Amino acid sequence: MLKILVTGATGNVGCEVIRLLVSHDCHVCAALRNPDKVQQILGSKIHCVWFDFINPDTWASAFEGVNKLFLVRPPALANVRKQIAPALNAAKLAGVEHIVFLSLLGAERNRVVPHAKIERYIEQLGIPVTFLRASFFMQNLNTVHREDIKTRGELFMPAGNGKTSFIDVRDIAAVAVRALVEDGHLGKAYALTGGEALTYYEVADIFTEVLGKPIRYTNPSLLKFIWQMRERGLSLDLILVMTAIYTTARLGLAGGITPDVEQLLGCPPLTMRQYVEDYRKFWL
Ligand SMILES: NC(=O)c1ccc[n+]([C@@H]2O[C@H](COP(=O)([O-])OP(=O)(O)OC[C@H]3O[C@@H](n4cnc5c(N)ncnc54)[C@H](OP(=O)(O)O)[C@@H]3O)[C@@H](O)[C@H]2O)c1
Structure with a gap:
């Protein structure tokens, strides 16, 4: 076996x-x-x-x-x-x-x-x-950003008005399992994104609707974000990685969508709305 x-x-x-x-x-x-x-x-x-x-x-x-x-x-x-x-x-x-x-x-x-x-x-x-x-995991919102959303009703990341093609890790896992148990995946590279690219303003609207309480995207400057993360005691290495990720989004480089998940799974990727509905207990 x-x-x-x-x-x-x-x-x-x-x-x-x-x-x-x-x-x-x-x-x-x-x-x-x-x-x-x-x-x-x-x-x-x-x-x-x-x-x-x-x-x-x-x-x-x-x-x-x-x-x-x-x-x-x-x-x-x-x-x-x-x-x-x-x-x-x-x-x-x-x-x-x-x-x-x-x-x-x-x-x-x-x-x-x-x-x-x-x-x-x-x-x-x-x-x-x-x-x-x-691409960027939706689940970062119920791990790294959970407390901001739950206790302050805030999405606090310096991503400007850039779009991100968020992916649900459940789709990544489903693709991984296919690659592990089926033939035909050796030597392949798959680019895995969600099926929609959203700004954090749009993400905040989805949270507000699904959770039934106001969630705002406050779009901090890079400096304010770095200062706030230092105040919270995060390591400089981690802050730099986060800053690089959100700067990529800010510059409009994180919004590309690929067809790979749908082609591999035979159904569209999970949406942000579905994710927030399924994980709502994390923020209530
Ligand atoms: N977050 C994103 O948006 C994103 C997007 C694309 C790619 N990625 C990549 O995805 C990877 C993280 O995946 P994830 O989010 O599923 O992981 P994760 O939730 O961050 O968990 C890390 C895992 O690594 C284990 N681990 C830590 N140190 C270890 C060690 N010395 N030896 C063995 N295991 C160890 C942890 O086990 P313990 O329980 O023992 O700590 C935990 O199971 C990273 O390489 C990241 O760059 C992330």
């Missing part, structure tokens, strides 16, 4: 990938730093293995017998050579036959982002791969 190891299993995308994989005829394994955590999130039926990208003691047993790997780069690990590549070497040594890598939309044109370095490294290793290059 196909053995599939899922990294980032407690995170946004990995968690959904596991939820979908359990109904397939394969042996699903969640790769975890803390096995108790996944059982709280996903229940006790999930098979877990101890895995940490930066702990070599965990690699050989985690990759043993694994045919396919769903690879998520933890956001905090930015040094690919030191923090990601050694574990990938262990995957190669263990005979992993296919990696489905959660990458970033446009990574092929942006050589400085860690995702581009990981893509190149996997290709150099010669492990067959599928790249899922995803």
Whole structure:
């Protein structure tokens, strides 16, 4: 039976990938730093293995017998050579036959982002791969921005009037599962976006309608955003990453829409309205 190891299993995308994989005829394994955590999130039926990208003691047993790997780069690990590549070497040594890598939309044109370095490294290793290059996740709004929306009724990001082609991670996970269990995805790169590009003013209107309480997009300046994030105690590295992401949107570079999700899943991507309806408990 196909053995599939899922990294980032407690995170946004990995968690959904596991939820979908359990109904397939394969042996699903969640790769975890803390096995108790996944059982709280996903229940006790999930098979877990101890895995940490930066702990070599965990690699050989985690990759043993694994045919396919769903690879998520933890956001905090930015040094690919030191923090990601050694574990990938262990995957190669263990005979992993296919990696489905959660990458970033446009990574092929942006050589400085860690995702581009990981893509190149996997290709150099010669492990067959599928790249899922995803746009900005809707789920950032119920994680990173949850408190602003819930307690202040505010969307606080310096994205100007630029549009973003938000994607729901449930669509990314559905594509990932196809890439993992079906034939025909080796050597492919998919550009995954939602089906609509929205400004944050439009997103605020959707929140207001669905939640039945006013949510405003306050469109702070970059300086105000950086100052506010520092006040909240975020690390400078994280603030810089967030600033880069929202500047891309501000410049009108985050609104491109691709047909890949619909072509792969046979139905249109989930909409922002559907997402807010399904996740409304996060903001009430
Ligand atoms: N957010 C976006 O809009 C967006 C868009 C495109 C691409 N991406 C990319 O998507 C990736 C993040 O995916 P996500 O949002 O699904 O993840 P996430 O929710 O940020 O979760 C990170 C996962 O990595 C695990 N992790 C952290 N450090 C680890 C380590 N040393 N060894 C093993 N596992 C470790 C965490 O496990 P613990 O529970 O143990 O902490 C958690 O499961 C990033 O590479 C990001 O750049 C994000």
